[in-house]
Amino acid sequence: MEKPKLIINGKRLDGRDFEELRPIKIQVDVLKRADGSCYLEMGKNKIIAAVYGPREVHPRHLQDPSKAVIRYRYNMAPFSVEERKKPGPDRRSIEISKVSREALEPVIMKELFPRSGIDVFVEVLQADAGTRTACLNAASVALIDAGVMMKGIITSVAVAKVDGHIVLDPMKEEDFYGEADLPVAFLIRNDKIESIALLQMDGKMSVDEVKEGIKLAKKGAMQIYKLQREAIMKKYMEDEEKEEV
C-alpha cells in the first residue's frame, strides 16, 4: 500500500485546516436505564457512553471501604470497523480501558462514595481514528449527566504529525499513514486547562514537536469543552422548562 499525500495545498484530505477539528455532535441523556448517558459523534466516530452508579459492588470483596471503585469498559461493536471485529475485549481495548479509567479516577470524587462502584461503559458504534478520545469526551458528559461529583471535566483530543505538519484531531488516513499520533486528555476546571489526565503517543516526533502538539491539543480541547458544556446546558434547560410546565 503506497502512502498517499496527506496534505495537499496546505489542506488535509477532508479539506480541514491543520488546527481544525472534525464536526462534533453531542447529545446528553440518550438512554433510559443508565444513570447518565451521552451520544457523541466526532467525524465518523459514533460513540455512546453510559454511567451506572454510585451503586453497590458485587461481590463484596471488590468493595473499597474508603472510596468508590471505578470501572471503565471501552468496547467496539463488531460492525464498527471495516472488517468485522470479533465480539469481546481484545488487548487494545483492555489497554485503552486502563488508561481511560486512570484519566477519570483522579477527577471523580471517589471518597464521597465509599464501598460503592461507578461504572463507565462506552460503546464504539463506528470507529474512524481517535475513538479513545471521543469515548472519554462522551464518558465525561455521561458522568455529569449521572450527577457524579467531579473536580472538573475531562476533555480529550489527539494531535498527529502528518507529512511533517502537526495537525489536530487526525482522521483515519492520517492515523494510518501519518508519522505520529498523540492522544491526550485534559482536566478543565473553571474554563481553564489544569492538567493532563491521559497521554499516550506512538510514532516519531522531536521533543519540540511534542510540545507543539500539546499546545495544539489544548486549543482543540477548549473547543470541545465548549460543546460538552453546551450539550449539558441544553439538557439542563430542557429539564427546567419541563419543570415549569
Next chain:
Amino acid sequence: MEKPKLIINGKRLDGRDFEELRPIKIQVDVLKRADGSCYLEMGKNKIIAAVYGPREVHPRHLQDPSKAVIRYRYNMAPFSVEERKKPGPDRRSIEISKVSREALEPVIMKELFPRSGIDVFVEVLQADAGTRTACLNAASVALIDAGVMMKGIITSVAVAKVDGHIVLDPMKEEDFYGEADLPVAFLIRNDKIESIALLQMDGKMSVDEVKEGIKLAKKGAMQIYKLQREAIMKKYMEDEEKEEV
C-alpha cells in the same frame, strides 16, 4: 444435497405411520452415585439422566433463601453425532438447557427445599433428532427416582411437518429435510395433560397446522407418559420384592 421424498405410500421412511412414536425404552435407577437416574432410548437417541439433590449449594451466594435452585445441563458426548463434537457446551446446548430448566422449574416443588440445589444432568450418548424431548422425559423420571416432589410429570415429544403432513416424533431425516419442527413438553397430572411446559418451533406452519401439531403431540405424550409410569412402577415393585425377601 437433494431433498429426498420423506413420505412414501403414506408411510414414513422408517415405516412408521404419521401418528406413531419411535420405539421407546426406559430404565430407572441405572446409576449408583446419583440420587436418581434414568436411561432412555427413543429411536436411536440414547440418553442418560442423573439427579443430585436437594443438596447444599456452593458457593453460598448462589443459594436462594426461599427455594431450591434448579440447574439443568444438557450435554452431548463427543461421539454422539456423525462428526465428532468438541467437548463442552455450545450455544445450542446452552439454549436447550435454559428452556428445559424453565420447563421443570414450575413443576418441582422448589419451596420445600430452601437454600438447597437440585441438579439435573443429562448426557446425550447418541443423537438422532428429538434429543431435547428425550432428555426431558429421562430427566423427569430421574427426578421421581430421586424422590424430588413434583406437581406432576413432564412428558415431551416433538411433532414435525414433513412433505405437507403433520407427523409425530420426527427422526433425523425428517428433522433435517422437513418443513418444520415443534418440540413441546406437557405437565401431566392425574393422567391428564394440564399445561405446556416447553414449546419451541422453527420452520414454517400455518396457525391451524400448529394447532393440529399440538393435538398430535398430546396423543404422543400420553403414550410416553404410560411408559414413564411403567418404568417407575417396575422399579418400585422390584424394590418392594427385595424388601420382602
Next chain:
Amino acid sequence: MEKPKLIINGKRLDGRDFEELRPIKIQVDVLKRADGSCYLEMGKNKIIAAVYGPREVHPRHLQDPSKAVIRYRYNMAPFSVEERKKPGPDRRSIEISKVSREALEPVIMKELFPRSGIDVFVEVLQADAGTRTACLNAASVALIDAGVMMKGIITSVAVAKVDGHIVLDPMKEEDFYGEADLPVAFLIRNDKIESIALLQMDGKMSVDEVKEGIKLAKKGAMQIYKLQREAIMKKYMEDEEKEEV
C-alpha cells in the same frame, strides 16, 4: 524421521557413560521478591523456582483450617523449546503440576501452617528432557531457602531405556528416540533415600528393567542430593559471613 543410533562404542551421544548425570549447576536465593528461590541447570535445562509462603490464602473458602494448602505451578516459557510454545498451561503442564505437587505435599509439614498457603512456582526457561525432575530439584531447594519445614529433601531424576540399555538422566534425543522414560523422585532424609515421592513411566520395559532403573535412579539422586546440599550450605555460609562483618 529415522531413529539414530543412541549408543556408540558404549558411550551416549553426548559422551556420557550410562550411569552419568548431565552437568548440574544450582544457585540458591536468586530472586529478591520470592521467600525462597533457586536457579538450576541440568544439562541444557534451565529452571528457576520460587516459593511464596506460608502466606494468607484468598479467597477464604480455599483455606484449610487444619493445614497449609500447597500449590505447584510448572510453566514453560514460550521460548524454552524449539517451536514457540503458546503461553499458558496446557494439558501436559497441568499433569506435571499435579504429580509434582503430590510429591511435595507429604514432605512439607503442612500441619504447622493451618489456613495458610505455600506456593511453589517453577519456570522452565529452557527445556531439554527431564524438566519435571529438574523442576522438582529446584523447587525443593527453594522450599528450604524459604524456610519451609520439611521431613527431608526431594530429589528427582529420570532413567531411560535407550538402545536396550538402562541409562541415567536422559537428554532430549534419548527421550525422543529411546524405548522408555522413567522419572522418579525420592524423599531423602539423613543422607538416606527413604521413599518414592513421584514415579511415572511411559515406554516399554520389563519388570526387571524397571527395578534396575530404580536402583540406577537412586544412585543418581544421591549425587544430585549432594549438590542440592552444597548449594544450600554455600548460601548459608555466605549469610554467616555477612553477619560476621
Next chain:
Amino acid sequence: MSEDILMDIKRDYVLSKIRSGERIDGRKFDEFRPIEVKTNIIEKAEGSALIKLGNTQVIVGVKMQIGEPFPDTPDMGIIITNAELVPLASPTFEPGPPDENSIELARVVDRGIRESEAIDLRKLCIEEGEKVWIIFIDIHALDDDGNLMDASSIAAISALMNTVVPASKFEVGDDFNLPVNDIPISVTSLIVDDKLIVDPSRDEMSVGNNLFTITSNKESNIVAMQKSGSYLLDEEKFYELLDLSVSKAKEIREILINQLKGGENGEN
C-alpha cells in the same frame, strides 16, 4: 433491602393495574409501544438499523464477508447471528461472554430470519462448494426497557433490507442489494394470570418473566416460536397467543414498511 421493597411495590402496582384491565403506561393489552427505525446509520457496516421501541433501543449492524459454505449446503450463503447484551444497556447486564439470555435472543431472532427464508441464500453463492457470502448479523443492545426480543427482530430485518452486498470491494462482481423476500415479525407477550400483554416494558416484567415469542411471515405462517421463562402455559391460552401474535405481526409489518419507505429519503 429497600430496593427489594420498591420492587415489591412496583410489582403489586403493575399487577393490580393489569387485573383491572389496564397497563401502567396506559396502553391496551395488545398495544405495542411506538416504533421508530433509522437505517444506514453505520456507514462502515453493509447494513444497519437503530430501533426505538418505546425507550428500548437496539442497533443491528450487518457485515458481509466471503467464506467457505457448509459441506451440506454448498450452494448457499451463511447467516451468523450474534447478540451482545453489553452492560451499557442495563444495570443487570454484566461484561463477559454471552450468557443464556443473549444466546437465546440471538437464536430466536436468527430462526425468524432463517425459517421465513427472508434471505435468498442461494443468491449468495459465489462459487459452489468454495465461496459464499457470510452475513454477520450483530445485535447490540443499547437500552433495555423491556422486550429486547421484538426490538432486535425488527432491527435485524430492517438492517438486512438495507444491506448492500459489497461484491465490488471483494472483486466478485457488482454490488447488489441483499435479496430480502420476507419480513418476519416476532411478537412477544407477557402472560400474567390469564391475561396476554404484548410488548411488555421492563417495569411490567417486574411481575415475572413469563414470555412467549411467536414469529410469523408475510403470509401469516408461523416461522418460529419460543416459550421463555419458568411457567406453565394453558393450551387454550397458547391458541389465543397464536392468533394474537399473527394479527399483531401484520400490523407491525405495515408500520415497519411505512417507516422504512420514509427512511429511504434520508438518514432520519
Next chain:
Amino acid sequence: MSEDILMDIKRDYVLSKIRSGERIDGRKFDEFRPIEVKTNIIEKAEGSALIKLGNTQVIVGVKMQIGEPFPDTPDMGIIITNAELVPLASPTFEPGPPDENSIELARVVDRGIRESEAIDLRKLCIEEGEKVWIIFIDIHALDDDGNLMDASSIAAISALMNTVVPASKFEVGDDFNLPVNDIPISVTSLIVDDKLIVDPSRDEMSVGNNLFTITSNKESNIVAMQKSGSYLLDEEKFYELLDLSVSKAKEIREILINQLKGGENGEN
C-alpha cells in the same frame, strides 16, 4: 458437619476391615470387581464400549477423522484421548473444562495405548505427510464408584478393538478393522498402610487417594506407570506393586478377551 462425621465413620470402618485383612465388600485384596463389557452400543461412533466395573460405569466412543500428520511422524496416524468427568457421574464432579484429574486420567489411558503400540499407527497413513487417520478416543464417565482409571482403560481398548475405519465414507478405499496388536491393561491399587488393595471402590477410597497405576502389555512388559496421590511409597512396596499388577493384568486380559468374544454375537 454430620456429613463429615459420616465420612469419618466410613473411613474408620474401611480401615479397620483392611487392617484385619478384609475388604468391606468381601473381596480379597487382589480381587477386581466383576467386569462387564458391551461393545458397539453407539452406532454413530466408529467404535464404542460400555464397561461396568462393579458399579463404576464408563463409556468410550471412538471417532475417526482424516487430518494432517504431525511433522515429525509424517507416516503415522494420530491418537487423541480426551476424558470428560461429567457431573452426572459423581456428586463431586463440576461442569467446566477438564480439571487435573480428568487430564491425568486421559493421559494415563493414552500412554497405555500408545506405548504398548496397541494400534499400528503406520497402517493409518493415507498419504505420507498429507493425510492420516486421527483416532479420537473419548472417555465419558457415567458412574464413578471408584477406579475410573482401570474402567476407562478397559473401555478404551475394547472400543478400539471394535472400531471399523470408515474409509469408504471418506472415499479413501474400503472400510477395515482398526489394526489392534496388543491389549494393554492397567491395574490400579490403593495403598493402605503396607497393604495393596487392587481396584479400589469409592468407599474404600475414603481412606485416602494413595493410588498407583501400572499398565502392562500382553508380553507382561510395563508400558505406563503413574503414582497418583499425595503420599510416599516404599521402594519394596513398589516392587510388590509391579509383580502384583503384571499378574492381575494377565487375568483381566483373559476376562476381557472372553467377554469380547462373547459380545461378538450381539449387542449384549
Next chain:
Amino acid sequence: MSEDILMDIKRDYVLSKIRSGERIDGRKFDEFRPIEVKTNIIEKAEGSALIKLGNTQVIVGVKMQIGEPFPDTPDMGIIITNAELVPLASPTFEPGPPDENSIELARVVDRGIRESEAIDLRKLCIEEGEKVWIIFIDIHALDDDGNLMDASSIAAISALMNTVVPASKFEVGDDFNLPVNDIPISVTSLIVDDKLIVDPSRDEMSVGNNLFTITSNKESNIVAMQKSGSYLLDEEKFYELLDLSVSKAKEIREILINQLKGGENGEN
C-alpha cells in the same frame, strides 16, 4: 492489618526521604539502578537476553517463525510482543491470562521497537504477500523489584540485537543477523509531588503508581509515550519529563552498547 501498617510506615519513610531530596537507596533522583545484561542465554531461542536492573530481573526470548503477512503490509515481517507476569516474579502476580498490566507492558515495549523502526521489517519479507518472518518477542518477568517497563524494553532490544534469523533451518536461504537499526530506550519516572524519580524501585512505588514512560530513539526523537497510573500531570512537569527522559535514554543507550560489546566475548 499489621501488613497495612507496615506499608504505611514504608510509604511515609519513602515520602519523607524524597521530600528532603533523597531516595531510600541513596540514588539521585535521576539515577538508574545498575544495569547488567547477559545475551544468548537461551540457546533454543533465536535471540535472548536476561537483564538485571538493580534487583529487577526480566528475561526476553525471541523466536522466529514463518507465516503470512498482514494484507495491508504484504512485504513486511511481523512483530508480536507478549508479556507474562508469572506469579514467580512477585507476590502480587496471579496465574491466569494476561491482565491489563501485562498487556500494557507488552504494548508499550512493542511500540518502542515498532515506532523507532528498530527492525527493518522489509528485510523480513520472504515472498511478498505469501511468506514473511514473524518475530515473537516474549517478555518473561522473573523478579519484579520495580520498573519492569524499562527492564523489559532493554531486555527486548538486547535480545533482538543478538537474534539470528534461522533461514537455513526453514530452507529459505542462509542464516543472517536480524537487521536492527536503532536502540529505542524507554525511561520510566515516578511522579511524587513535583519531583521526578527515574527508574523507581518497588519500595518507592509504595507511594503510588504515578508513572510516565517516554521512549526515544538514537536521534533523540520520541517514539512512544505512556502515562500510566491514576493521577493528574502538570503540563510543565510533562515538558520536564520529556527533556529528562531523552537525556537519560542517551546515557542508558551508551551503557547498553558497552555491555553488549563486552558480552560478545562470552555468555557472561
